[in-house]
Amino acid sequence: MKRQIPTETPVYLFLGFLESGKTQFIQGTMEDPRFATGENTLLLVMEEGIEEYETIRFANTENVNLVVIEDQEQLNEEYLSQLQTKFGAERIVVEYNGMWMLEDFFAAMPEGWMINQIMTFFDSNTFLNYNANMRQLVFDKIQNTQLTVFNRFDDTMDKMQFHKIVRGISRRCDIVYERADGKAEFDEIEDPLPFDINAPVIEIEDKDYAFFYRDLTENMEAYIGKTVKFRGLVATDKRLSPQDIVLGRHVMTCCADDIQYCGLACVLPEVMELATRDWIHVTAKIQFQKHRIYKGKGPVLVAEKVIVCEQPEEPLATFY
Numbered sequence: 001m002k003r004q005i006p007t008e009t010p011v012y013l014f015l016g017f018l019e020s021g022k023t024q025f026i027q028g029t030m031e032d033p034r035f036a037t038g039e040n041t042l043l044l045v046m047e048e049g050i051e052e053y054e055t056i057r058f059a060n061t062e063n064v065n066l067v068v069i070e071d072q073e074q075l076n077e078e079y080l081s082q083l084q085t086k087f088g089a090e091r092i093v094v095e096y097n098g099m100w101m102l103e104d105f106f107a108a109m110p111e112g113w114m115i116n117q118i119m120t121f122f123d124s125n126t127f128l129n130y131n132a133n134m135r136q137l138v139f140d141k142i143q144n145t146q147l148t149v150f151n152r153f154d155d156t157m158d159k160m161q162f163h164k165i166v167r168g169i170s171r172r173c174d175i176v177y178e179r180a181d182g183k184a185e186f187d188e189i190e191d192p193l194p195f196d197i198n199a200p201v202i203e204i205e206d207k208d209y210a211f212f213y214r215d216l217t218e219n220m221e222a223y224i225g226k227t228v229k230f231r232g233l234v235a236t237d238k239r240l241s242p243q244d245i246v247l248g249r250h251v252m253t254c255c256a257d258d259i260q261y262c263g264l265a266c267v268l269p270e271v272m273e274l275a276t277r278d279w280i281h282v283t284a285k286i287q288f289q290k291h292r293i294y295k296g297k298g299p300v301l302v303a304e305k306v307i308v309c310e311q312p313e314e315p316l317a318t319f320y
Helices: 022-031 077-087 102-108 124-133 135-142 159-167 206-218
Strands: 009-016 041-045 064-068 091-095 113-123 147-153 174-179 184-186 227-235 244-252 260-267 279-291 296-309 316-318
Touching: 009 022, 009 102, 022 041, 022 091, 022 113, 041 077, 102 135, 113 124, 124 135, 124 147, 124 159, 159 174, 206 227, 206 244, 206 260, 206 316, 227 260, 227 296, 244 279, 260 279
Parallel strands: 009 091, 009 113, 041 064, 041 091, 113 147, 147 174, 244 316, 260 296
Antiparallel strands: 174 184, 227 244, 227 279, 244 260, 279 296
16 A cells, blocks of 8 residues: 655755765665664665665665666756655655755755755765865765764874864764774864853954854854954945944855855944944844844844944954
């Protein structure tokens, strides 16, 4: 009897470049009886490496349908929906092509597909080279992942090099270094912020704005009620009240193509003749409250002191 398609379908995403260890890990997952709980599973393989799947060894091989997608044009909602309906898939496992941007998959996901887990794999021997030459693709694979695994790691390699690259992209994911003998070591390197979050006034240096903005958005509760001091670029809008501006910096997270203005709502202590692209030094308390630019609640800088200043030598904020 054909099973009814669930209204919410869990999706397990495995990311990484060729020969990074994705296939081996998925093979082991599909062989694990704890994962084989009876659901019809659609295994989408979007790149084929040297290693092939041994489907006969899957714990519930009769419940798994493997489909290879080599043409990126097939990555669309209609085709993926057809596959799910054809096989009555109740969950989706994806070995994603390392040369495709993840946003293309997100855009193609049919209604009801819900990301359950994202894991990213790299070959430690080639990772630094990939990061140097294909930074945007490396960034793309790490920014949303819950776990980054460095396979084939050995004592000649410096964990700090790998750690800094990952933490420059995400502070939320776990990092694992896996050796050739299968022994895995979790990353336990302490990663302190470049400013003192417990200081009476948190002073943000020009070079540290990107870290501040990211940590604020990821750990907002830790900043509510705190006072901060930093230099920022003003953006104004006629739709805002005379005392309201947006204050932030242009941030480059990966490369020149992804530079964006990362600003926060700011309420001035009084009406000031500020214009877009002015630079100010602000001392402000962070409150979580409604503001028009958020269309709801968000972090609002309630300014206590504002001084117009010069543009810094390096106006662009980065994680490097």
